[in-house]
Every structure is written in structure tokens, then in C-alpha cells.
Amino acid sequence: MALNIIVCIKPVPDPQYYDKVSIDPQTKRITREGIPTIINPVDKNGIEAALQLKKTYGGKVTVITMAPPNAVENLREALAMGADEAVLLSDRAFGGADTLATSYTLAKGIEKIGEFDVIFCGVESADGATAQVASQLGEWLGIPHLWNVFSLENLEEKTMRVKTKIENGSMEWEVNLPCLFGVARQLNKPRFISAMGIIKAKSKPLATWGKNDLIVEDARLGLTGSPTKAGEIYTPDLRRKGELLSGPLDEIVDTVIEKLRTAGITIRTASTSCSAGEGGA
Amino acid sequence: MKNKIWVYAEQVESALDRVTLELLTKARDLAKALKGDTEIAAVLLGKNVKRLCETLADYGTDVIYVGESDALELYNPILYSRLITDLVKQEDPDILLFGATAIGSELGPTVAAQLKTGVAAHCVDIRINEKGLMVASVPSFGGKILGEILCPDNRPQMASVKPGIFLQGEKEPKEPAIHWLDTTELQPEKLSLKAIRIERKALAGVPLDKADVVFCGGYGIGTKENWDKLETLASRVGGAAASTRPVVDEGWAPGEEVMVGTSGKSIRPKAYVGFGISGATHHVCGMKDSGLVISVNKDDKAPVFEVSDFNIVADATKVLDLLMEKIQ
Numbered sequence: 237m238a239l240n241i242i243v244c245i246k247p248v249p250d251p252q253y254y255d256k257v258s259i260d261p262q263t264k265r266i267t268r269e270g271i272p273t274i275i276n277p278v279d280k281n282g283i284e285a286a287l288q289l290k291k292t293y294g295g296k297v298t299v300i301t302m303a304p305p306n307a308v309e310n311l312r313e314a315l316a317m318g319a320d321e322a323v324l325l326s327d328r329a330f331g332g333a334d335t336l337a338t339s340y341t342l343a344k345g346i347e348k349i350g351e352f353d354v355i356f357c358g359v360e361s362a363d364g365a366t367a368q369v370a371s372q373l374g375e376w377l378g379i380p381h382l383w384n385v386f387s388l389e390n391l392e393e394k395t396m397r398v399k400t401k402i403e404n405g406s407m408e409w410e411v412n413l414p415c416l417f418g419v420a421r422q423l424n425k426p427r428f429i430s431a432m433g434i435i436k437a438k439s440k441p442l443a444t445w446g447k448n449d450l451i452v453e454d455a456r457l458g459l460t461g462s463p464t465k466a467g468e469i470y471t472p473d474l475r476r477k478g479e480l481l482s483g484p485l486d487e488i489v490d491t492v493i494e495k496l497r498t499a500g501i502t503i504r505t506a507s508t509s510c511s512a513g514e515g516g517a
Numbered sequence: 518m519k520n521k522i523w524v525y526a527e528q529v530e531s532a533l534d535r536v537t538l539e540l541l542t543k544a545r546d547l548a549k550a551l552k553g554d555t556e557i558a559a560v561l562l563g564k565n566v567k568r569l570c571e572t573l574a575d576y577g578t579d580v581i582y583v584g585e586s587d588a589l590e591l592y593n594p595i596l597y598s599r600l601i602t603d604l605v606k607q608e609d610p611d612i613l614l615f616g617a618t619a620i621g622s623e624l625g626p627t628v629a630a631q632l633k634t635g636v637a638a639h640c641v642d643i644r645i646n647e648k649g650l651m652v653a654s655v656p657s658f659g660g661k662i663l664g665e666i667l668c669p670d671n672r673p674q675m676a677s678v679k680p681g682i683f684l685q686g687e688k689e690p691k692e693p694a695i696h697w698l699d700t701t702e703l704q705p706e707k708l709s710l711k712a713i714r715i716e717r718k719a720l721a722g723v724p725l726d727k728a729d730v731v732f733c734g735g736y737g738i739g740t741k742e743n744w745d746k747l748e749t750l751a752s753r754v755g756g757a758a759a760s761t762r763p764v765v766d767e768g769w770a771p772g773e774e775v776m777v778g779t780s781g782k783s784i785r786p787k788a789y790v791g792f793g794i795s796g797a798t799h800h801v802c803g804m805k806d807s808g809l810v811i812s813v814n815k816d817d818k819a820p821v822f823e824v825s826d827f828n829i830v831a832d833a834t835k836v837l838d839l840l841m842e843k844i845q
Contacts, residue, residue, distance in 0.1 A: 336629065401619055403620075466665065469664040476823070493840075504844070
């Protein structure tokens with residue numbers, strides 16, 4: 237049973253550097269200069285899941301992204317991890333898309349790729365973190381979808397057993413193929429890229445499709461196709477007074493305990509119980 | 518015409534998620550800000566959920582739509598989303614709010630895709646502007662940037678909010694009209710997606726989101742032993758231990774359920790004491806609403822010191838050991 241597996245990835249500014257993101261006071265735009273663009277970290281768990289499925293059942297892994305042209309580098313990295321083919325959806329008309337327009341465009345790209353059995357997305361992107369594209373893509377494609385998947389097993393007769401995380405627990409599901417999973421980082425540990433992988437990636441197919449390569453309704457693309465509109469952006473001011481507690485550490489710790497008590501926390505200390513003991517004697 | 522603000526009343530195993538009451542509290546604020554007559558409604562789906570209507574009534578719902586059926590015992594995105602979508606098409610609410618829980622984070626965007634409308638995800642603030650539109654503030658880049666999201670032309674205007682972001686207000690009891698949804702045609706066994714079972718962990722100690730005091734460890738605590746000290750201290754004062762992402766990744770903390778931050782929990786304890794936390798935006802975003810914030814870090818330039826009330830430049834282990842000695 238060979239599987240056609242598709243993985244959606246998103247190039248994002250490396251989340252390690254988000255403390256350096258700011259808003260340009262003149263242009264009122266977000267500046268993220270110097271921050272490298274990487275594959276959204278949890279999307280790599282999606283790639284890994286796809287590669288493991290392929291190893292067990294055979295088939296093909298295609299990675300797809302909707303992004304500016306330089307995302308070719310991120311797709312090459314996915315190919316170097318072991319994916320077989322890559323598709324870049326890139327067009328000015330796709331710009332400014334919210335999750336509804338993004339998932340629509342991805343769905344149209346996937347329909348052009350053709351038959352598929354399983355689609356993987358990461359649960360959320362590090363930058364926007366709306367966590368909505370996976371579920372909405374499943375809706376556009378009209379297939380069952382699950383979000384927050386941390387366990388995949390027992391693929392038999394075109395059904396799969398899956399577990400999702402919920403608050404303080406988990407749910408177990410049985411789902412028919414074709415289906416879509418938004419995967420959590422607990423699902424697996426993404427592999428590293430080998431030198432051989434990088435060499436092989438150079439000769440793997442990588443297609444770039446624009447609006448005219450897809451069968452789409454223009455009104456559903458990009459900014460036009462996005463029901464949500466962006467208003468003001470700002471940086472929240474979270475600063476506090478930051479008063480330094482200095483002196484011998486023992487005294488500082490006593491001060492901490494006093495401050496916690498003032499904040500309304502009941503604390504029994506060794507000294508209080510000790511002095512109460514002395515009083516009784 | 519009446520404004521309609523709806524809240525999805527999330528329940529699991531016949532218990533309402535706390536975020537529902539936080540959202541109903543916010544819905545009351547929004548109702549006051551809207552001009553004209555406003556109706557607040559809750560949508561409640563599940564099995565044996567009728568008694569939850571009392572709680573929803575206590576928090577000011579005018580209308581409750583109840584879908585009760587054995588078929589709805591376990592959450593299923595296909596069944597649940599179709600019921601909500603059909604109801605929305607019929608009643609045409611202006612605003613629809615979901616908790617950004619694991620279930621709500623799937624159900625909200627799924628319903629929105631069926632309705633072809635927009636959702637502002639993981640809002641930290643929701644208000645009504647001068648045009649009567651909902652304006653939601655959403656964090657991006659780990660909370661470093663906040664952006665306003667509007668949904669001017671499509672209805673309902675949707676938003677999701679994580680538990681612990683909005684405060685649960687006082688009760689404002691009403692006597693809501695209860696509308697029963699037709700659930701006779703539901704056939705979960707015929708769906709391409711079947712929920713098999715649910716498992717929930719029994720949590721030890723005080724839940725993180727209800728604790729008055731939280732002892733939080735970052736990567737700088739360095740060892741599993743120090744994590745254990747945080748748990749011990751927390752149990753001695755009736756608080757909870759929490760962590761940042763790296764502490765979970767290192768396996769020192771038990772799992773993501775103790776993680777505070779944009780991809781973890783949002784907390785607002787009376788007091789928060791952080792050990793070995795650098796102060797990355799992802800984490801700060803989840804603890805910024807704490808009452809008192811005390812931070813311990815050996816690096817006097819740690820960004821966390823800018824968002825703390827009191828700073829201690831010291832080795833986390835030393836401070837933890839002294840606290841262990843002193844607090845009984």
C-alpha cells in the first residue's frame with residue numbers, strides 16, 4: 237500500500253530571535269532584519285512523520301508551501317531531509333493572506349498535485365501562531381482532520397488510529413484516509429540532514445506555481461480573500477520596576493518570604509515554628 | 518435589530534471549561550459597549566449537559582442553545598462543527614467566541630472555514646470600536662508584537678481566547694430561554710472520523726492556573742533536582758510549580774501541562790517567583806499578569822529583570838536551597 241503523503245511547511249523567522257523583532261516607528265511595519273528564515277520548527281515533525289510513514293508503507297512525500305520565492309531554500313532543506321518532491325506556491329496575488337485565504341490556496345495547490353492519502357501540517361507557526369491553517373485546509377479539501385496529534389499508529393485498511401492532546405489528557409480516534417493531521421512536537425524527533433541528503437536534494441523536482449497554474453477563484457486569494465483585516469500594531473509595554481535586592485543571600489531570601497506574605501501567601505517558616513516552640517517552653 | 522454575541526460553552530465529560538465563564542464575562546462587557554439591544558447566547562453540546570445550563574444562566578446568558586445526545590458524548594469535530602455552523606446560519610450572530618483550548622483551537626477555525634468568515638486567534642483583548650465592530654488584539658512573534666484584527670465584512674466576527682487571559686466576573690443571573698437543537702439525525706458511527714475514547718490525567722496538587730503562588734523554573738535551574746525543589750516548595754505553600762519550554766524539553770519537568778507561555782498556559786497568580794529564567798518573550802507573555810513578580814538569575818543582564826518587580830542576581834540553586842531550609 238503505497239501512500240501519497242503531503243506535508244505543508246511554512247518558512248518563519250527563527251523564533252530564537254523574536255526578542256529582536258520590533259516595529260519601525262516611521263513605517264509602522266514590523267522589522268525583523270537579520271533574523272534567519274527557517275522551516276517552522278513543528279513543521280519538521282510533520283516532515284518526519286511523513287518520512288516514517290513512507291518508510292513503512294512506501295510511497296511518495298511531497299512538501300508544499302505558500303511563500304515568497306526565497307522559500308526555495310526551505311523547500312530544499314525539506315528535500316534534504318528526505319522528501320521526494322517540493323512545490324512552491326508563490327504569486328503576488330497570494331500576499332496578505334489570512335488563514336482562510338492561505339488554507340484555500342494550499343488546498344488548490346494540493347488539488348493540482350493530485351491524489352493524496354495523508355496530509356501533515358505543524359500545529360501552529362512560530363510567528364503568527366494562529367494554529368488555524370491545518371483545520372481550515374482540511375475543511376477546504378473536505379477531508380477529516382485532527383489537530384494536536386501526538387501519536388499515530390496501526391494503519392490498516394485505510395484507517396488509522398490517532399491520539400490528540402486535550403486539556404489534561406488525550407483523545408483517541410479512528411480516521412479514514414484521506415485525512416489531515418496537525419501534528420504536535422511530541423509526535424517524533426525530526427531527523428538531521430545528512431551530507432548525502434543535501435546532494436540528493438539538488439536533483440529532486442521543485443516546482444513553482446503561481447495563480448495562473450492553479451484553478452482558483454481570484455476573490456478567495458490573498459488580501460482580497462481574507463475576511464480578517466489588520467488594524468494597528470504595537471509592542472506591549474511589560475516593564476516593571478525591577479528593584480534589585482542586594483545584601484547577604486540569606487537576608488535576601490528572608491525578604492522574598494516577607495514579600496510573598498505581603499502578597500497574601502501563607503508561609504510557615506522554620507524560624508516561626510521554632511520561636512513558637514521556644515515560647516511554649 | 519438585536520445584536521447577538523455568542524459563546525461556545527465548551528464542556529468535557531459534562532464539566533464546563535473555565536474559559537466559558539471568562540468568555541461570558543467578556544461578552545457582557547462587549548454587550549454594554551454595543552449600541553442597542555444585545556442578546557448573549559451560549560451554545561452547549563454534549564451528553565448530560567442540561568444541568569450546566571444553570572451555571573450558564575448564572576453568568577448572564579439570555580439564550581442557551583443545547584444539543585444533547587449520546588452521539589455527542591465525545592467531542593467530534595465533524596458533528597460539533599456542523600451543528601454550530603447550521604445554527605449560526607440560521608440565527609446569524611454578530612460575534613462568536615471560542616476558548617483557545619485544544620478542542621476550541623480546532624473547532625473555531627473549522628466552523629469559520631465552513632462559514633467563510635475570519636477568526637482572531639488567541640486574543641489578549643477584545644473591544645468594540647466606534648463603528649460597532651469587534652477589534653481583537655492578537656500576539657505574534659511570541660507576544661513581542663500585538664496586532665489588531667478586525668473582520669469588517671463577514672459574520673460572525675470570531676475570536677478565540679486562551680483560558681486565563683480574561684477574568685471571570687461575578688455572577689449576574691438571568692433566566693435564559695433554552696432552545697433544543699435537533700440531534701435525532703446524528704450518526705457518529707457513519708463518519709470518516711470516530712472518537713474512540715478520552716483519557717484524562719488526575720492532577721496532583723493545586724492546578725497551575727488556580728495557584729496563588731507559582732514557583733517557575735527556566736533552563737538556568739540546570740537540574741531535575743532543582744525542579745523537584747520547586748515542586749516541594751510549591752506543595753509547602755499551597756502553590757504550583759511551572760516551567761519554561763526548555764525545562765520540559767530537558768525532561769526535568771513532567772510535561773507541557775506545567776509550561777507557561779504563548780504555547781503553554783497563561784497564569785495570573787498573586788505571586789510568581791522565577792528561577793533561572795532568561796525572560797524570552799514566549800514565556801513572559803504567559804506570566805505578565807501575575808501580581809508580584811520576583812526573579813532570580815545569575816546574569817544581571819537577563820531580560821527577565823526588566824519585567825520583574827524584584828530582582829535577585831544569584832545562583833538559582835543557592836536561593837532554592839535557602840528557601841527549602843526556611844519554608845516548612
